[in-house]
Amino acid sequence: MKADEVARYLRENQAFFEEYAEMLSQIYIPHPHGGRAIALSDRQVLSLREKSRALESRLTELLQVGEENDAIGDKMHRLSVALLAAPDLPTLVSTLYYNLREDFAVPHAALRIWRVSQGASRSAGHSVEFGKVSDDLKQYAASLAQPFCGPSGSAEAAAWFGEGASHVRSVAHMALRGAGASALERECFGMLALGSEDVLRFYPEMGTLYLRRLGELTSGALLRYL
Numbered sequence: 001m002k003a004d005e006v007a008r009y010l011r012e013n014q015a016f017f018e019e020y021a022e023m024l025s026q027i028y029i030p031h032p033h034g035g036r037a038i039a040l041s042d043r044q045v046l047s048l049r050e051k052s053r054a055l056e057s058r059l060t061e062l063l064q065v066g067e068e069n070d071a072i073g074d075k076m077h078r079l080s081v082a083l084l085a086a087p088d089l090p091t092l093v094s095t096l097y098y099n100l101r102e103d104f105a106v107p108h109a110a111l112r113i114w115r116v117s118q119g120a121s122r123s124a125g126h127s128v129e130f131g132k133v134s135d136d137l138k139q140y141a142a143s144l145a146q147p148f149c150g151p152s153g154s155a156e157a158a159a160w161f162g163e164g165a166s167h168v169r170s171v172a173h174m175a176l177r178g179a180g181a182s183a184l185e186r187e188c189f190g191m192l193a194l195g196s197e198d199v200l201r202f203y204p205e206m207g208t209l210y211l212r213r214l215g216e217l218t219s220g221a222l223l224r225y226l
Helices: 003-012 021-025 040-085 089-102 135-142 155-167 209-223
Strands: 028-030 037-039 108-113 148-150 170-177 188-196
Touching: 040 089, 040 209, 089 108, 089 209, 108 155, 135 155, 135 170, 135 188, 155 170, 155 188, 170 209, 188 209
Parallel strands: none
Antiparallel strands: 028 037, 108 188, 148 170, 170 188
């Protein structure tokens, strides 16, 4: 009888070892981590222990991710409250920078806005956030359906970080948009850029859920004054 025939027979006759239970203690197979033979029951115990360790490791990983997400959620809540409390546009912008630096540990942040309403014109004349932005960069920002993460690909946006630009190794770019159905259907009126000296802080494969929410929160807060 061939091995596959034995395997098929055991699958089709699952009561076999109930009738011949003593055989379980007489069957020996190779140890998974060595050449010696061990009883089938011992091999099953080892397999269960390995599965248990793998599940414990996965559970620990999930708990850690959950704690990190809770911490980010708390930071987003504090930022939301602070932006809502800002009495004017200059205070809102400084509050945004402060929270990103102190709470989110983002050392470099820059905001550019190219839609200026009559109500914001006074602030625009005295704020670098309303400085000149090229048409190419406006088109780039408008094309972002999701936040961009990775090495800085725009020399113009990198220059927004001023003296710290030479130290930035990774960036995140979020388009600022008005109301609408989908991201690309909403008018893009600015861009928020974050910079880090850690090349792995913002990388292409990272999740962007909270960055997207940060962009939406910033957009909503700014729209009150634009």
